[in-house]
Amino acid sequence: MIECKKINKIYQNGNIKTHALKNISFIVNDGEFVAIMGPSGSGKSTLMSILGCLDTPTSGEYFFNNKILLLT
Secondary structure: EEEEEEEEEEEEOOOOOEEEEEEEEEEEEOOOOOOOOOOOOOOHHHHHHHHOOOOOOOOOEEEOEEEEEEOO
C-alpha cells in the first residue's frame, strides 16, 4: 500500500517560490494499478521522484506498506 498525505513540494530560487505539488493526498491499495496523468509542468515527475525516494517533499507524509518513509 502507498499512502500520501498532504504532500507539498516547493522549489525556491532567491525570493521566487514555485509550487510543484500542493496538498497531494491519495492511497494506492495492494493489487491496484494506477496511472499518473496530467499536462506538462503539472508535477508528475516530481511526485514520482518522491514516491521513489529520490527527492523529499517540503511537507507531508509518505507511507509504504504502513511504514512512514517521509515525515516533514
